[in-house]
Amino acid sequence: MALSFIKKVFTFGKPAEEPVPDAVERELEPRSRDEDLPVADDPVLPEEMDAGGGPAADVDEASGEPEPVAAETEVLPPADHLGDMGVVPLSLLEAEAEAEQDTPPTLPGVPPTGGGTEQSDAARQSMDVESESAHAESEPAASADAVNVAEHIAASFPPPVGGMPGRVGGEAVDRELSTETPLPPLEMELAPAVEPILPKGFATGPAIVEPQPVAPQAKLSWFQRLRNGLARTSSQLTNQITALFTKRKLDDETLQDLEDLLIQADLGVETALRVTDTLASERYGKDVTGEDVSRIMASEIAKVLKPVAKxxxxxxxxxxxxxxxxxxxxxxxxxxxxxxxxxxxxxxxxxxxxxxxxxxxxxxxxxxxxxxxxxxxxxxxxxxxxxxxxxxxxxxxxxxxxxxxxxxxxxxxxxxxxxxxxxxxxxxxxxxxxxxxxxxxxxxxxxxxxxxxxxxxxxxxxxxxxxxxxxxxxxxxxxxxxxxxxxxxxxxxxxxxxxxxxxxxxxxxxxxxxxxxxxxxxxx
Ligand SMILES: Nc1nc2c(ncn2[C@@H]2O[C@H](COP(=O)(O)OP(=O)(O)OP(=O)(O)O)[C@@H](O)[C@H]2O)c(=O)[nH]1
Structure with missing residues (x-):
């Protein structure tokens, strides 16, 4: 909405030959008819404008009286309001645009250099002429009425004092209007689209999904799958065995603890005794590592299983x-x-x-x-x-x-x-x-x-x-x-x-x- 308003505001700075967008024409045309004009007494405001004619005037801090706003009332050319009211015939806008072509728009407070009031008068004259020629045959009184209504509305709705925050881009527009330099060309005003500043963690634009290289899944050998399947048993066993034999010589107590561990791992009493007996015969009274125990354990289990693996x-x-x-x-x-x-x-x-x-x-x-x-x-x-x-x-x-x-x-x-x-x-x-x-x-x-x-x-x-x-x-x-x-x-x-x-x-x-x-x- 802000952008459309800005477009309307700066339409007068456009070259005359630039075509008016269809949308604008569609919006404006019906309202230029007679049936729209009576509304001028009770103008229909654009959605974004308050019926009170904009924000309250600034209050003089010393006196507590509202500061006069008359000077600023004059600063916006009437067409601004008319355009935004949506009640001005397109032909009037074009006429005003033509009138302004030779006279670059000036800003409030800038001494008129052939513009200002003169500019407004010229535009009005052009508008009158255009309006009359456009409607002379069928609606002789309409164009004059339109101008009158336009002037009435312009007078009824003073331009915003201190800008219209949240209406037409608020501050941005204020700054433009209060500057002492001429307005930049329209294209430059419209070109930079105002990018919303998103909160951290957001981004705009289509999501870019980086294609991930698909690593060919290596098929596990059956032994790897067997090892994976038995990992719970084996890791539990080896961890406990390692803990049991860290810095300990093989004695009756460690042998008993080992036997208990093997039975808890479902290996059975018979196999547990085979492992502890073999271990004792090889390493009793000596240092034993977890690896020594695992090796002997594997060997004894294999001895039990070999006869049944048929x-x-x-x-x-x-x-x-x-x-x-x-x-x-x-x-x-x-x-x-x-x-x-x-x-x-x-x-x-x-x-x-x-x-x-x-x-x-x-x-x-x-x-x-x-x-x-x-x-x-x-x-x-x-x-x-x-x-x-x-x-x-x-x-x-x-x-x-x-x-x-x-x-x-x-x-x-x-x-x-x-x-x-x-x-x-x-x-x-x-x-x-x-x-x-x-x-x-x-x-x-x-x-x-x-x-x-x-x-x-x-x-x-x-x-x-x-x-x-x-x-x-x-x-x-x-x-x-x-x-x-x-x-x-x-x-x-x-x-x-x-x-x-x-x-x-x-x-x-x-x-x-x-x-x-x-x-x-x-x-x-
Ligand atoms: N992971 C895995 N799953 C298996 C294996 N063998 C069978 N299953 C699964 O175990 C489940 C039961 O298998 P079934 O063959 O239906 O067993 P069942 O003994 O015939 O079942 P009932 O007829 O109910 O006694 C199914 O989901 C099988 O796919 C295996 O070696 N590994």
């Missing part, structure tokens, strides 16, 4: 070799089946997947998707159907289709739910009707984030379903892998694979040395 043996003479997958809810049975199927069909074997988890609709769907992804045969049934019956049907179909491997999924169940464990027993029994050796492999999945409870899981599933092999899943997460050492020491069941992610390729053959090193926080 490949999953398939007897393909069976056609199919039946693998039954069991375990507690959410331990990764279905996902692991998908990963196994991917490996087997990738190797050219004909695989069938049977959705024996009839408790969960999503589990059936999940296995079906895995079958599609791995190009395996799929046998499913409806939700709540008898799982043993489904397993039997699938076995028959796999035989008929000469599948190499049949993998049967089962619903997750807690080992302490007798009824559900009995159902599992039934599945095993039914499969044995078609082949006395079936299921040939009973795989149990163990969630590596579970601690001591995994020991009892293996115990009971082994007894009920004849588990003869293990897969530990979720070793990529915040795993507590120590329990696998305890389970291996106790049950000596083969550990075939470990899961190090949710992806199809995230199933790795179990490697005793790597696992031992990862737990001890040592490199591969």
């Amino acid at each position: 490949p999953l043996q398939l007897d393909l003479s069976h056609k199919p070799h039946v693998i039954l997958v069991v375990g507690v809810n959410g331990t990764g049975k279905t996902t692991t089946i998908g990963k196994l199927a991917a490996k087997l069909s990738g190797a050219g074997l004909k695989v069938m997947l049977a959705a024996g988890d009839t408790f969960r609709a999503a589990a059936i769907e999940q296995l079906k998707i895995w079958a599609e992804r791995t190009k395996s045969e799929f046998v499913g049934t409806k939700l709540g159907a008898d799982a043993a019956g489904l397993a039997y049907d699938a076995f028959e179909q796999a035989k008929a289709k000469k599948c190499d491997v049949l993998i049967v999924d089962t619903a997750g169940r807690l080992q302490n739910k007798a009824e559900l464990m009995a159902e599992l027993e039934k599945i095993v029994r039914v499969l044995g009707k078609l082949d006395p050796d079936a299921p040939h492999t009973v795989l149990q999945t163990l969630d590596a984030t579970t601690g001591q409870n995994a020991l009892s899981q293996v115990e009971i599933f082994r007894n009920v379903a004849g588990v003869n092999g293990l897969i530990m899943t979720k070793l990529d997460g915040t795993a507590r892998g120590g329990i696998l050492v305890a389970i291996s020491a106790k049950h000596k069941l083969p550990v075939y694979f470990i899961g190090v992610g949710e992806g199809v390729d995230d199933l790795e053959p179990f490697e005793a040395e790597d696992f031992a090193h990862a737990i001890a926080g040592l490199p591969q």
